[in-house]
Amino acid sequence: MDNIQQSSSNSKTFLSFSSVLSKDCLNIGKLLRLSGFKKRSGADILTLFMVFIKSIFSGADSLHDRYSLKDLETPDCSYYALMRFISNCKHNWSLLLLLVAKAAISMISALNDKGHINTLCVDDTVIERPRGKKIEGLSRTFNHVIGKTVKGYTNLLITWTDGISNIPVASELMTSRNEDCVIRSLSKRIDRRSAGGKRRANSVMRKPKLLIELCKDNMK
Structure with a gap:
């Protein structure tokens, strides 16, 4: 029961946080482009960034554990795509x-x-x-x-x-x-x-x- 309540609380926190990152507030998509974040194919940069942020609120100890949790919704990109996104030396x-x-x-x-x-x-x-x-x-x-x-x-x-x-x-x-x-x-x-x-x-x-x-x- 505690895990269910914690998961619900994290989801609400993420929704509040994602509204701050939206186009009407910080416009994080534009800031990502200004910082040199680019991608040729597959999931777009904003999707990868939001998956990365949401993983922080999932309760997992690491990104690997986040993809191992079966009780959470499936991310919109693969684990390897997210790791390439994070480790790209061109992203400022x-x-x-x-x-x-x-x-x-x-x-x-x-x-x-x-x-x-x-x-x-x-x-x-x-x-x-x-x-x-x-x-x-x-x-x-x-x-x-x-x-x-x-x-x-x-x-x-x-x-x-x-x-x-x-x-x-x-x-x-x-x-x-x-x-x-x-x-x-x-x-x-x-x-x-x-x-x-x-x-x-x-x-x-x-x-x-x-x-x-x-x-x-x-x-x-």
């Missing part, structure tokens, strides 16, 4: 996040007074991946919260806030710059000019320098 997820954030911020700012103070907040949280030996860029990093070195990444996150709402505008997964600490090296087959290549270059930059560049991009 950072730009998509920034465009969505700007659209959301403009709507929220219109509700505030003209003299309302807005600010950018920075956080670098360690994301542990103790069993991910084959994950690209995995490294040993020091977690200051628990006071020991762990396997994972440092998530450099920039958010916008007006004191009430908090919206992420940029996120970069940082790997160790020390080769001795790197467990899985970054792929060298990715075109450095692509969005994926640029993100890999950002992952080994010094945090202060990368932070300045991200803030400049956000202020445009």
